[in-house]
Amino acid sequence: MTRTQLDRLAQLVNIDVDSVNPDDAKALPFKPFNQTSNQAVMYTAMCDPRNKADYERLVKKYGNKGWQEVWDRFSVQLCKNNIDNVSNRVLVQVSPRNCYDRQAVLDQCYNFDKAFAEVGIGRDRYAIKISTVGPAMSAAAQLNKEGIRTLGTSLFGLPQAIAASQARCLYISPYFNEVRAYSDKSLWPDVEDPAINHPMAPRLIHILETYTKLHEQTGEEQPVIVMASHANLNELFATAELGVQHSTILGNHLAELAKAPDTLPEVTFTKPKHPYKDRVTPARFSKHSTSDPLAGPEWDGKFASTEIDYIANNGENLTKAIKADPVVTSKIKDVLDIFHENEEKAREMIEKSIKELS
Incomplete structure (x- = not known):
């Protein structure tokens, strides 16, 4: 059997599927x-005829509680349908309309927790994706303390990563690019060697080095990186080389990897046995440790401090750090707008179905 690029990538990084399609x-x-997901993935699944029976059953059962209840229950049901096809966890995502409201995040996550329990999925088999903004990370800290595990998503900078660590998130998902499959917005540059030349590569190294330092200093586990939003296969291999532990990959990219023969050059790096223990930044990326091409000409060369409490007072310091970084501010808005747009389509569809079926 011909060895594929999927076989190669699976040797270098743990592969997560960014799709609820079994x-x-x-x-x-x-x-x-x-299995990860987001509002765009779930809305696509809602429109899939294969999920019609589940969708209509949930509209009839929960429609009297409003569209959000149907949407959350449908998201959990699709995870239930797919859980036997993954070895670890299934993930749902908090609404973009809730992420700046701490209590709204908590309420939705408790509702998810209840829904997962009712379909027989325990807390060791699911996690909830929460945008790494101030109020949401404040909520995540409480949830993780209670045993409801979270992933900090929509992440573009080091202060967000430190906040996710302080909130004891299980995972984080830095975005290497835009949510390409759902957006016509311009991408960051398509470069020949993304591990060196992509503007997000240094920030990824900053996160890896900071988590390594925190692990060494405290002995505590740090969030596992689940890299998201690759624009092409080249970027998938680049982030694996940079040192991420997991990549979450859209179905079309998985199919592309499975069809591509492995004619790639041999590599000198391997999948780490532990995300941060004894980790050393490869010499090839040494310049990344002290550079940040996204910081702008006024950057003073200083990185975010792990001594700052980013989640206290409703995530006040994280909110300030995000506002001080135009790139992070812009990218978070772009991503949340895409998710909100898809959730709005879902809301309209569900409210129409409630009138027709309830």
Whole structure:
């Protein structure tokens, strides 16, 4: 059997599937570790005729509680349908309309927790994706303390990563690019060697080095990086080389990897046995440790401090740090706008179905 690029990538990084379609997971020659999702993934699934029976059943059962209840229950049901196809966790995502309201985040996550329990999925088999903004990370700290595990998503900078660590998130998902599959917005540059030349590569190294330092200093586990939003296969291999532990991959990219023969040059790096223990930044990336091409000409060369409490007072210091970084501010808005747009389509569809079916 011909060795594929999917075989190669699976040796270098743990593969998560960014799809709730069971066919995408089943098509792999191995079980993916996690199944991630977002509002765009879920809305696409809602429109899939294969999910019509589940959708209509949930509209009839929960429609009297409003569209949000149906949407959350539908998201959990699709995770239930797919959980046997992954080896670890299934993930849902908090609404973009809630992420700046701490209590709204808590309320939705408790509702998810209840819904997962009712379909027989325990807290060790699911996690909830929460945008790494101030109020949401403040909520995440409480949730993780209570045993409801979270992933800090929509992440573009080091202060967000430190906040996710302080909130004891299980995972984080830095974005290497835009949410390409759902947006016509311009991408960051398509470069020949993304591990060196992509503007997000240094920030990824900053996060890896900071988590390594925190692990060494405290002995505490740090969030596992689940890299998201790759624009092409080249970027998938680049982030693996940079040192991420997991990549969450859209179904179309998984299919592309599975069809591509592995004619890539041999590499000198391997999948780390532990995300941060004894980790050393490869010499090839040494310049990343002291540079930040996204910081702008007025950057003073200083990085975010782990001594700052980013989640206290409703995430006040994280909010300030995000506002001080135009790139992070812009990228978070772009991503949340995309998710909000898809959730609005879902809301309209569900409210119409409630009138027709309830």
